Amino acid sequence: MDRRQLYISTVAAGCDEAAARYGLGLEIAEYCTAANLDAPTPEVVSAVAGHRQAADRFTFHAPFNELCPAAIDPLALELSRHRYAQAVQAAQGWGCRKLVVHSGFIPRVYFPVWFVEKSVEFWRDFLTQIPEQMVLCLENVMEPSPQMLVDIVRQVNDPRLRLCLDVGHANAELSLTPVEEWVERCRPWLSHLHLHNNAGGWDLHDPLERGTVPMEEVLELLSEDTSLTYTLETLEAGGNVTWLLEKGFLKL
Template sequence: MNIYLSHLLDDKDMKSVLEQYTVGIETIEFGIGDSLDCKEKSLKNYKKKLGGIIEKPSLSVHGPFLDLCPASFDSLIRKVTMERFESSYCMAKEVGAKHIVFHTCFNPMVYFGSYWEDNSKKFWNEFLADKDDSIKIYIENVYDTSYENIANLIDRVNHPAFSACLDIGHANCFSKVPVEDWVNGLGKRIGHVHIHNNDGIKDSHNGILNGNIPMFDVLSKINEVSKDATWVLELNKYHEIISSLEWIKENNLFK
């Protein structure tokens, strides 16, 4: 089992999980503005921290998102977003990460889907112009109300490193479209999956069975439509991580 675990636990609990299971780490360390302001120090500190947790974990990076928007109509907001995304990408390369995740930053109260899609296409074409596919770049739904614009954007950008991070907890909470429809709609565009459960009202990042998402059906369908997608447990309670990993293993879901 080579699932990733979001580094939301304290280091002691992370070490305990990593000693029991073959899992990678998805770090949020380089999604924080202060870390990006002091890149060399942040890289040194995180490498030291990882060395104390496990020798060589498989790494994924969650990029910055607070106060940023690649689809902004404001050129200065786009500029600082580009700078922050570039910084986090360089840091991901420095630590040998295999993936980096960025939010779509879609806000249904601000953007019509077509405007968001057009603006995002321009941004991502610029960002990806000098990138190869050595690091996979995933865009993650948060407040997105449907999958169509994400699917269209991925198709229009058409870059081998660029695909979707389907966050099934966010889809369940912020969209009226059933999670199963998100899976079918994005299909093979899904390269990465954030897994957590909730009651459809609050984005609580619960364990796999603590919520109303039909997890067995959803994860089985993901295996059908995108069998090579990587999975990340985005949970913040130690006991729910352990029970979720055991449930995945018992049901032979991760391929």
């Protein structure tokens, strides 16, 4: 991947230093906590000021706690709509072309066919307020397979809604599908990826080389697609950038 394809999540220690050193982008994660969209704490204000100095391009991670575009309670659905609209506005302030949103699926709570139907309805309506140049990337979290997310994006059929494949989540305990199969089935609708590893149990956001995600194979499968972007969503930045460089996956 070219350096302009790679971003570092601001959850990572040393994110600003690594972004500045290697000319990488940042994925702004401070607003995953929705309250920061209303009244950011002094710590958040200070952090985002540092991010703006460290990088010249950004992606944006929308809030996700208690949010679901297929919520059963109409007030919960309205909350999701409100928070996503705030996130879009904030992302525009960062000049972001891509905004990551969680699907909101919870196993044993939502019936998959119903979840797809309601999600399609929500996104078709919500996308009417999204600028043509912005892409919302729907991220897998608790889904057992890619099928629901693929069905949602395929049925919405709008270039402003694409997929963010989180390979760590695809390898964690709730996934019943091998990571390589996630890649192949998501590929036609794929725009962005989150890179981190784990041992197939808890979602630990471990370093790229530590875990059972076949990271080199995943990156090799996607290496020819220069339209994709990636975010390092590990808990530390520098060592993982070094790993990508040493393995030849990152070209500066």
